[in-house]
Amino acid sequence: MQLEGISNAELDMLTTIVFERACGVNRLAGDAALFATLKESGFAGPAWGKFRHALIEYAIGVLDAWMRSGHLPEMFRLNEVWSVPSQRESERIVYDAEFRTSLLDTAVMDALYSFRRRALDGTGWRADGGATLTTYFIVACLHAVSNELAKHRRMEERKHKAHKAALRQESDRPRQDHHVADPSQEAIDNVILQQYLSELSPRDRNIVWGKANGYSNREIAEIYGERSVRAVEHRWSTLTKSVDWIGRLAGKE
Numbered sequence: 001m002q003l004e005g006i007s008n009a010e011l012d013m014l015t016t017i018v019f020e021r022a023c024g025v026n027r028l029a030g031d032a033a034l035f036a037t038l039k040e041s042g043f044a045g046p047a048w049g050k051f052r053h054a055l056i057e058y059a060i061g062v063l064d065a066w067m068r069s070g071h072l073p074e075m076f077r078l079n080e081v082w083s084v085p086s087q088r089e090s091e092r093i094v095y096d097a098e099f100r101t102s103l104l105d106t107a108v109m110d111a112l113y114s115f116r117r118r119a120l121d122g123t124g125w126r127a128d129g130g131a132t133l134t135t136y137f138i139v140a141c142l143h144a145v146s147n148e149l150a151k152h153r154r155m156e157e158r159k160h161k162a163h164k165a166a167l168r169q170e171s172d173r174p175r176q177d178h179h180v181a182d183p184s185q186e187a188i189d190n191v192i193l194q195q196y197l198s199e200l201s202p203r204d205r206n207i208v209w210g211k212a213n214g215y216s217n218r219e220i221a222e223i224y225g226e227r228s229v230r231a232v233e234h235r236w237s238t239l240t241k242s243v244d245w246i247g248r249l250a251g252k253e
Helices: 008-023 025-040 045-069 072-078 087-095 097-121 133-172 183-197 202-212 217-224 229-242 244-250
Strands: none
Touching: 025 045, 025 097, 025 133, 045 072, 045 087, 045 097, 045 133, 072 087, 072 133, 087 097, 097 133, 133 217, 183 202, 202 217, 202 229, 202 244, 217 229, 229 244
16 A cells, blocks of 8 residues: 555655664664774775675665656655756656666766765764665765766757857858768768667767767767767777778778
8 A cells, every 4th residue: 555645766765764763773873883893994895895785786776766667856856956857867767778777877886985985084974863874875876866967968068069069160161161962872871870870889879970970089078978088099999990880980080
């Protein structure tokens, strides 16, 4: 039976809260003892390794369930995370498995890094804060997801601006300098390229599309949010060696 007006995800969260309050001091005291042990070892070594692995597995399980079920925006609101996903972002998280996994993995690792850094400098979890270690970490993960979504929005905005700038630059060039080609052949080439691109992962598709349109490695890294120019260079080199048609495309650069 489900309480009227409360989603399954909200009910799970409330059940967890009730359970933790029922455990009361015992649960928090256990977490405090564990945290003290981890702190003594500098959040390193075997104890930290086991705890870290368990924390990652727990967070991924909880967040993946919220993402797949479409309850992530509700969890943002319940935990007062400042930026709730848009309708478009929420739908992409539910239906785009690769985007969801990338978002989830990056957010959890960022939250884990922050958890350890803050624990070491004394500004992290505290037993008298009222939240258990797992609840504290899940909320941190939600904030990390919010940050990742904000990065994606900025990346999309950069791509949009770069595209507009390229179109503006092309339109400003003298008419005789514009590339002249057989429109029918150009259309055929684009269709074929799009067909090939559809078989690639989103990341590889962005890199190859950027290369096919004459963008530099630096421009591709900026537009598509790659970690570095070197990362683009390495991936492009791998693609040209492992995928025949991309190798032929590279020969035309």
